[in-house]
Amino acid sequence: MVLNDGSKIKSNVFEELKITYYTEKQKADFQKRKVTVMPGSFVSEDSKIGDYAYVGFNCFISKSNIGRYCSIANNVSIGNGEHLIDNISTSGFFYNDPYTILTKxxxxxxxxVWIGVDSIIRRGVTIGNGAIIGANSFVNKNVPDFAIVAGSPAKLIRYRFPEEKIEIIKEHSWWDLELDEATLEIQKIKHLIEQTNVKRQ
Structure with missing residues (x-):
């Protein structure tokens, strides 16, 4: 992760595998992107976080690509290393390159995407746009766009919207826009969906 030169760092810890950032306002500019990362959270150098994302307190994010406008609650673990269970020993001391192996x-x-408090996202998982992960969930499989999943292991509860509405939202991809433009685009999408509902009636 790279902080913009203009950021004012109150406390930062650089270690071999992970970095902690937070400023006096608990906001940091990651690669010119406005991202909020609360104190006590760790983000590895090889992770990417998109514009307008929020990361709560005491989160651990390793080798992960996180999109724009995501909301990650407190105590969430994403992409934690996994040991090899088929080896004689599971200890990382027996690996030539432990970080590469454990975070393959x-x-x-x-x-x-909204990820609820105390959730764990297993390494290698893909979570689709607009998905919601319920609190205290263990996600070990891919999650489709706009799905709501919860539990340990996480299971599909339902989809946020009917399929037709999901397709309209996906076509407009409002999350690719800056905040002011995205706000207007969301209003347009709402109006379009209302018109579609009227035509069906």
């Missing part, structure tokens, strides 16, 4: 597969989190 990236986690990919889409845009506008």
């Amino acid at each position: 597969d990236d986690c990919n989190i889409g845009n506008d």
